[in-house]
Amino acid sequence: MMEQSVQNTWRKSGLYSIMKIINMGLISIMSLFAILTPAGSGTSVNFKVLLLGAIILLNLFTIIGYFLNGENLANTLLFVFFPLVLLIISSTQVEISKVLASDYVFLYMWVLPVLIRYNINFQRIFLFAIKITAALIVISAFLDKFGGVGVYSNPILTFLDTSGNAQVSVSANAIFGYVIFLNASPLILILLVQSLSAKNFLYSVLAVLGLFFSGTRANIYMAIVVTVLFLIFYVKSPVIRLGVIMIIALVGLRFGSDFMQRVRSINDAKINGDSIRNETVPAIFDSMRQNPLSYFVGNGLGSSYYSAARGGVTQGSEWSYFELVRQMGVAGAGVFALILLRPLQLLKSRETMWLGWSYVGYLVIAVTEPFIFTSTGFLLYLFLYYEVYQIGVKTLTHSAPPLSVFR
Template sequence: MLVIPIYEKNYKFKDILYYLLMGLAGITVLLVLADKAGVFNVNGNNAIRNFVYNTDMGVMGKSPEYAFYYKVFFKTSPLFVILLYESLKRQQFAITLLSVLGLVFSGTRANVLIALALVVIFIFKQQGMTKPAMIVKCLAIFMLALILLFGSSLIIEKLTSMMSSKGATYSDSIRIGTMESYKHLFSHAHNILFGTGMGSEFYNLGRSDFEASAEMSFIELVRQIGIIYTVLFVGGILYPLKGHYSILVKLTFIGYLFIAATNPLLYSTTASIIYIYMYLTFFESQAEKPLPQINRSNVKGEEYEL
């Protein structure tokens, strides 16, 4: 419902979102750089870290057990995929770098893998570039080829290390336990069809505690509202993909959904922002469709003045 007044009133939603995400990505990178310089401690008892935790905005810390050592994750960090796309569309490559660093420093494997995949796809798919942008694109392709040629073994080693870090292993063990809980719940047909109720708790074997939500968003949605309403909900959020606009926007949205699949980001305020973004893109594409042309050679009889 929020899409209609935003679209009708012509609010600069995308521009506002772009600059807000730019600021948040900048804060993420600055916090990490400040920690590196020794002027701030992401693990310390300080006003910024306390504010983040007291307002439940995200998590902040550093540890060898994390996949990328640093984890400065805000609940809106996955929206950096929008910043990544918009910056490439606007050919503001410094902001592209900022968005990638923001996703990397957020510390989650899904964010990083999706960011890297999108960058590679964008490099090869982006069209209509200016001459400087084409030079950047050619250099990026050349550097990518060199990395794949000479650094493939190092890349495999880093990916293996990322996937098998203590933090990643702990997260995977939680998900395995959560899946066991789902298997038990879904052994009853009515839980699959109608769910156990929005906001209801279940005993999560992965955490050995009762929880009202879990990280596996799509399955968690089925648990809460059942398969029937889940299909309707997913159909609603996927509907904008039928619009006639850049495939890169659609890939950005699909990338977010992959991130949301392993994080509680499918039905939240963060999710609502990207849903509004996609519906606005869809409506804009519909408004830009050309009117059908009349083939006058097939029109017989008198001509009428319109």
């Protein structure tokens, strides 16, 4: 009772309100930079990391208290001890600077206690950053299409492209004419599912167009599949459902052949890239055969390997899950799998089922895209773990307040 009284007094104090506003501002800006510039580039990556460091230093005692609490042992093992073990093992094989450049992403999960402490609506922050991403893609395509600013002369896209945070092109081979692929564009799938669930037509259209104009086959296919399945199975009115099925059938008959022709065209155009990607897998395992111990502990975070298909040494490829095994070994990848699988409990709650299924879609896309071990990926995990926590809070009795995790 005394602890609850102290917590209530603290939450009503002016200092609490000030700290909450400061943290919300820092987390919002950091999230936007982490999503728009996951690969970083000069000042952008420094700014992103500086913001993360500022949040951690500002809330150091809160974070320490959270991870020292026995109730949070699982998160302590996954986000404190596991990255520390990876750091120690990797530093025996790879330059420490390269290891730190990879290992630091675990620090994004240290923001979780801050979100809990100040009851910050991180869903709003996270979805807003994704809306900015989708809007940037769609507006850029429309500006090019209707004679405003061309894709190749768009200063924002040029910056993102040259810094390795986007791939931009206009091509007749592209299914919808554009490839405006921002590295975080697969996250738009989450916005799509959330908007459909909330019956928000405007953001649903924005999300679909964002995925279409991103230009990648995985994004386009997932956008179509998710939209069709939602309209068929989640629309309650049988009349509307029948109408939707008829509209889908008519659209398929009218535009299906043209769409498939474009799909065949882009498949033909991508055949060389697909071949290079497929030939990378043997190169990954060849690099591990040089040291049999690598199968267990990996080659180390930030390590490089030779890929004949790519014509030189590379630090990574599109095969996210194979790259995890290469860098962490079977043991480390197994532990990391726990990090990826725990948020699937969101599927158990009707309120968060939309998020659980969109996360499943993200994991599917990540099979052939390098999205798992990045700042964007960890920002997503932060969002998911906070939503899991929120579910737990709603099931607690009044005798177990949310801030009890800081005892």
